[in-house]
Amino acid sequence: MIKALNLKKTYGEKTVLELDELCVSDGEALVIVGPNGSGKSTLLKILAGVIEPTQGSVEGVEGLRYVPQQSYAFKRTVLENCMLSAEGSRKEKQRKSLEILERLGLSELADKKATGLSGGEKQRLAIARALVEPCRLLLLDEPTASADVEAAELIEDTLAQYKKATSCTIIMTTHSPKAAMGIADRVLIMNKGRRAELGTPEQVLRAPESAWAKSFIAGWSLDEN
Amino acid sequence: MDKFAEAFGYLFSLDRELVQIIGVTLKMSFFSTLISCLLGFPMGAAIAAKKFKGRRTAKRILSTLTGLPPVVAGLIVYMLFTRYGPFGSLNVLFTVKAMVIAQVILITPIVASLSSAVIEGNCRTIRETAIGMGLDGKKTFALYLTENRTALFSVLLTAFGRSIAEVGAVSIVGGNIQWKTRVMTTAIMLETNKGNFSFALALGIILLIIALIINIGASLISGEEPCDD
Amino acid sequence: MKRTLALVLSIVLALAMVFSLAACGETADTAKTPENPVIRMSTTTSVNDSGLLPYLLPVFEAETGYTVEVQSAGTGAAIQKAVDGNADLILVHAKASEEEFIAGGYGVERLSFMYNYFVIVGPQGDPAGIADCANAAEAFAKIAESGSSFISRGDDSGTHKAELKIWGDNAPNPETDTWYVSAGQGMGACLTMASEQNAYCLTDKATFLAMENKGDLAILLAEGDDMKNTYSVIACNPETLDGLNTEGAQALIDWLLGEEASKLIAEYGVEEYGEPLFYLIED
Numbered sequence: 237m238i239k240a241l242n243l244k245k246t247y248g249e250k251t252v253l254e255l256d257e258l259c260v261s262d263g264e265a266l267v268i269v270g271p272n273g274s275g276k277s278t279l280l281k282i283l284a285g286v287i288e289p290t291q292g293s294v295e296g297v298e299g300l301r302y303v304p305q306q307s308y309a310f311k312r313t314v315l316e317n318c319m320l321s322a323e324g325s326r327k328e329k330q331r332k333s334l335e336i337l338e339r340l341g342l343s344e345l346a347d348k349k350a351t352g353l354s355g356g357e358k359q360r361l362a363i364a365r366a367l368v369e370p371c372r373l374l375l376l377d378e379p380t381a382s383a384d385v386e387a388a389e390l391i392e393d394t395l396a397q398y399k400k401a402t403s404c405t406i407i408m409t410t411h412s413p414k415a416a417m418g419i420a421d422r423v424l425i426m427n428k429g430r431r432a433e434l435g436t437p438e439q440v441l442r443a444p445e446s447a448w449a450k451s452f453i454a455g456w457s458l459d460e461n
Numbered sequence: 462m463d464k465f466a467e468a469f470g471y472l473f474s475l476d477r478e479l480v481q482i483i484g485v486t487l488k489m490s491f492f493s494t495l496i497s498c499l500l501g502f503p504m505g506a507a508i509a510a511k512k513f514k515g516r517r518t519a520k521r522i523l524s525t526l527t528g529l530p531p532v533v534a535g536l537i538v539y540m541l542f543t544r545y546g547p548f549g550s551l552n553v554l555f556t557v558k559a560m561v562i563a564q565v566i567l568i569t570p571i572v573a574s575l576s577s578a579v580i581e582g583n584c585r586t587i588r589e590t591a592i593g594m595g596l597d598g599k600k601t602f603a604l605y606l607t608e609n610r611t612a613l614f615s616v617l618l619t620a621f622g623r624s625i626a627e628v629g630a631v632s633i634v635g636g637n638i639q640w641k642t643r644v645m646t647t648a649i650m651l652e653t654n655k656g657n658f659s660f661a662l663a664l665g666i667i668l669l670i671i672a673l674i675i676n677i678g679a680s681l682i683s684g685e686e687p688c689d690d
Numbered sequence: 691m692k693r694t695l696a697l698v699l700s701i702v703l704a705l706a707m708v709f710s711l712a713a714c715g716e717t718a719d720t721a722k723t724p725e726n727p728v729i730r731m732s733t734t735t736s737v738n739d740s741g742l743l744p745y746l747l748p749v750f751e752a753e754t755g756y757t758v759e760v761q762s763a764g765t766g767a768a769i770q771k772a773v774d775g776n777a778d779l780i781l782v783h784a785k786a787s788e789e790e791f792i793a794g795g796y797g798v799e800r801l802s803f804m805y806n807y808f809v810i811v812g813p814q815g816d817p818a819g820i821a822d823c824a825n826a827a828e829a830f831a832k833i834a835e836s837g838s839s840f841i842s843r844g845d846d847s848g849t850h851k852a853e854l855k856i857w858g859d860n861a862p863n864p865e866t867d868t869w870y871v872s873a874g875q876g877m878g879a880c881l882t883m884a885s886e887q888n889a890y891c892l893t894d895k896a897t898f899l900a901m902e903n904k905g906d907l908a909i910l911l912a913e914g915d916d917m918k919n920t921y922s923v924i925a926c927n928p929e930t931l932d933g934l935n936t937e938g939a940q941a942l943i944d945w946l947l948g949e950e951a952s953k954l955i956a957e958y959g960v961e962e963y964g965e966p967l968f969y970l971i972e973d
């Protein structure tokens with residue numbers, strides 16, 4: 237059970253995140269949506285332990301994997317990048333890495349220098365690195381942002397399989413309604429650093445409570461077309 | 462002019478003494494460079510990447526030490542290892558060991574300072590990525606070094622250059638003893654003091670050629686693409 | 691707060707620069723400043739290390755208004771600098787090299803004006819037992835026999851040449867005779883090494899007495915007939931070299947050979963060490 241209490245993040249005068257409570261059950265998939273600057277990435281970074289909150293506490297985040305919005309490829313081959321976060325003997329590491337690379341459509345690039353990949357390919361590599369081993373909590377910041385339609389499907393399928401196989405908790409941010417609906421057990425809509433709506437996809441997307449959320453959802457679907 | 466030719470004549474005829482001097486020079490520079498980098502790289506990474514109390518002070522001290530005059534480093538080592546000093550019983554003075562010690566004191570801060578500047582560039586990103594992959598502190602620290610290996614290699618070459626060109630400290634603690642602690646730079650000093658200016662100059666050029674050969678060898682090992690590729 | 695601090699610091703720096711420039715502008719008050727007031731003297735490290743010149747020259751400078759720029763280096767380099775036209779006169783103590791200098795047309799006349807003795811210093815315990823030797827050659831033989839450490843200048847200097855003359859045909863080989871250390875450094879540095887390693891060394895008395903940390907070293911043999919060290923001044927030859935201050939060089943040479951300088955030289959070191967460091971050549 238992941239618990240975030242009284243989280244607040246300020247930069248000088250500006251408050252970018254203010255969340256009184258957020259609980260995520262084990263094995264749940266929480267998808268966070270909201271306009272740019274709503275604090276989605278900040279929340280994820282705090283949960284990942286990459287930045288410190290100005291106030292508040294986070295519990296239950298042991299054994300996490302985090303895929304940031306901008307991923308960094310290590311100066312080695314794609315396969316070696318994956319093997320970095322794999323465990324076991326060298327042979328096992330290689331086997332697990334090749335498996336996940338295959339799932340994400342990167343096996344042809346396995347021996348290529350990772351620094352020469354396109355943005356979308358680097359994103360998938362970062363996801364592969366996170367998924368090569370089972371984990372308790374998976375945090376993903378807009379994992380399909382740089383992906384084309386085909387790649388996005390690969391990513392979504394892989395995530396769904398992973399969740400089924402490992403029963404890990406998934407918290408992810410996205411701009412894509414399809415992704416939200418597909419995988420989410422609950423959806424969190426954020427606006428200006430605060431929670432606007434929280435509930436199951438049906439609750440939130442079909443029948444939002446606040447007026448703002450209503451207009452946000454409406455605008456959202458229009459964009460997707 | 463003929464003194465000049467004389468010096469190169471010595472080199473090509475593989476004059477025993479000149480070869481021995483070159484050998485001592487390379488041996489000393491090899492160890493000085495190796496040890497200063499083994500100490501300096503992790504220091505630089507730690508200063509760049511880790512938050513700890515007194516980090517700012519450490520950075521400033523390091524920066525100041527890069528300006529340590531070589532002759533002062535020599536004096537410090539001399540006073541530590543003189544017969545009447547704290548480590549006198551080790552009989553290290555006037556040996557190549559003492560020269561390496563003095564050079565390590567001199568060059569490690571430079572290596573640490575330069576590597577810190579290099580690693581500052583991407584340590585934040587590496588850390589974020591490493592956390593995201595569940596890598597432990599040790600692995601992350603190692604990545605700071607390996608991900609910057611090309612730039613750090615050039616820092617290593619800088620350390621080597623400083624070592625092979627140094628004369629003040631190695632004079633004081635080595636004593637320029639023929640067949641024992643005479644290196645190219647102190648030999649050049651001696652020839653200059655004897656008034657053999659052309660000969661000394663030729664030795665200097667030989668020294669540069671040696672440094673050039675080593676740098677060429679090094680660039681063959683590394684080699685990265687320029688920005689506009 | 692930071693800005694005011696920066697402002698204060700820059701003002702202090704600016705003031706410091708102004709003051710130092712002003713100080714440079716001040717000229718020492720001199721009686722009569724000659725036309726070419728700078729005399730360049732090239733001498734050896736041994737002479738420099740003895741402290742004689744800072745003791746003598748200010749007297750000359752005050753009287754005549756000249757400024758003497760002293761450059762010291764190893765004997766070979768000191769002479770080479772004069773050959774390159776960078777000195778007006780030389781003060782060295784290596785007879786053969788001096789005669790070569792004059793034969794080559796670079797020097798006018800060799801004027802020997804003072805001497806002292808080389809001495810052999812070593813550890814007080816005197817392991818080679820040289821204290822009773824009649825002369826340096828005998829002492830050297832004993833040192834070689836016992837294999838006691840000996841530090842040699844190894845730099846073709848006046849002292850080194852004198853040392854080699856004493857060895858004669860029995861000069862040790864620095865490569866194979868490990869007790870014989872060819873240091874390739876100045877007198878002061880060699881003495882320090884001798885002190886560190888408890889070794890013997892041939893040195894001029896003046897440099898040894900002026901040395902601060904003698905450690906366990908003591909003078910074991912002094913004044914053998916083969917240990918005399920003669921100092922000469924030679925004016926550089928304007929017929930061969932350009933841009934010389936011939937008048938200034940001559941004025942300094944005349945003064946050095948004159949009565950006042952003789953008196954000062956004879957007194958130098960008496961108070962501090964109980965004996966003079968240099969003796970005058972009576973002509």
